[in-house]
Amino acid sequence: MRDFKELELTFRNDSYIVPPGCRKEILTHPSGNGKVVEVALFQEHRYAFFYWLQWTRERKQSTPPCLVSLDWHQDLGYPGDIEQQWLKDLNQSDDGEVAGFCWATLPNNNDGQIMAAVYLNLIGDVYVHCRDGYGDEWADELFHDRFGNAHPIRKFRTPQQLEAALLTSSEQAVYFDLDLDFFTYRNHYTEGGSRFTYMPKGKILELLAPETSLMRWIFARLAGFTIATEPEFCGGISKSNKLLDMVTKLYFTPDLFHDACEWKHLRNR
Template structure:
């Protein structure tokens, strides 16, 4: 039997460690006068776990924000018993530990980060608008009971308008907004092996995500953090992924993201 080797990584500054390849920017809050939020961008969707934890630990509020996620995939894989043991042992106040865990122990298929976060009560109820679901059962509401005994409702929506209608009539007060850029893919062709991607038209993307859209106004009013996963391999390539990221950038920000004075367009008088 192969002997297990425990690897210990010593970080130069363990208090400021983030998952590899991530970008983060502090922005003014989109609607609050003096508030601020963070936006994080990364290729691997599981890295969102790190930032949800960071923001919850910073706010120290009794109830975590709900999660609103736009994604091609559902990304709703439940943690197995081994993963629960790992999560139970994780020091959530240690950036280095959480970063290493997110990179090395969360499922590399990037489909376990949401319910791992729910298990630790880092997100509240979960609302996912996605395209993945091959049966009626795949769209049924579910419930996860976290390690503290809290119930998290998991709702999946086939149509954006269904998500919008539900949330506008909900009593959710805080939101983590999460976009996987492969949400803009209609079909990848992976099921028939031809790999011909088709995409949402830019007009439809604008219709959904425009800052004056009722759901976007609802989200921005309650926003506690914004995560974007680029996942180029699921978008048809790096340039396609970058194109969709630039679309979001053009919709919401001026100057552009990660420039020194990046800000929400409407805070500069634009729409």
């Protein structure tokens, strides 16, 4: 395996290095508390690792935020011995190295970013609501990071189960992670192969509406919001963009990455 450090890349702007195709927006906090929060958008889900690392590094707090992830897959691949050594060797203060690591070294099937972040204590407890029931374990687990900290890994089949767990927890900060393939019912991994079916728009809006108990809990504690578009697993780029459009129109006005972007529910107050 070639070490990406050997590529001797020259960055024209060392102060702004992100993985390929990533964008972020800095917005007022959705709770209306006067603070700010970042929303990051990318195609490859593993690039969320870059932002979790950057946000946790900037927080400079001993306890990292928990992760709430909505995804069709669990994305809970554990780092093996070699991968753990790569993570230990990663220079977390060098954005160029971290971006290259996400691109070249994290699993390109995008199933290893969560546990890699847990291993480095970049995120705390993990709450995953997903649909994938093909061969994955559904029992709660306990994972110890490289420093010996214990991280409960919890998996939920319904939003009601997720909501109940969060509302009774003591979590103070959360990274909200959304993979748009969560909104597929039938896809590559289900019977029927290339046929895709989708959650109805009304159900999507009902689940993610800012006024729900779940989203109010998340928005009150939001420390960062990552969105993976994953077009291959959404049935193509147009389908992925359609799902993204639903999410952005629900949350943002006039639009994400518009120079006047704001949380819609705040502007409508």
